[in-house]
Amino acid sequence: MNAIRQGTFDDKTLDGMKQSIAELESAAIEPDWKWIADADLSFHQVLVGSLDIRRIERIYRDLRTELRLAMMVGSSLERENPSRVATEHEEVLVAIMDGRLDRATEVLACHLEYAESHMVALITAGKA
Numbered sequence: 001m002n003a004i005r006q007g008t009f010d011d012k013t014l015d016g017m018k019q020s021i022a023e024l025e026s027a028a029i030e031p032d033w034k035w036i037a038d039a040d041l042s043f044h045q046v047l048v049g050s051l052d053i054r055r056i057e058r059i060y061r062d063l064r065t066e067l068r069l070a071m072m073v074g075s076s077l078e079r080e081n082p083s084r085v086a087t088e089h090e091e092v093l094v095a096i097m098d099g100r101l102d103r104a105t106e107v108l109a110c111h112l113e114y115a116e117s118h119m120v121a122l123i124t125a126g127k128a
Helices: 011-029 033-049 054-078 082-097 101-124
Strands: none
Touching (some): 011 082, 033 054, 054 101, 082 101
């Protein structure tokens, strides 16, 4: 989670985060699970990109395909609340914009821990 403190949050990065959140909110209306997964992962791609470390960006791109597949299976079976995800992304963004990087780190850590436990539960139940 130290990555937030190491990131460069220029206007381009912040705009990318805002765009991903807007996409997620729009996708939640349907809900369109492919669109939701893409918007969610896009937000995290922007965060990874803020580090400006090509190797980490490449690793995330490779991992993103597997994450997307798992999210599609998990979300379609468990009907994850995409509005909650958008709210958490918004909290991270606002904290970064306010310079409260500790808060952004805390929210992101909780967000990722929940996602991990949700996915582990699906795998354990044989649904993903």
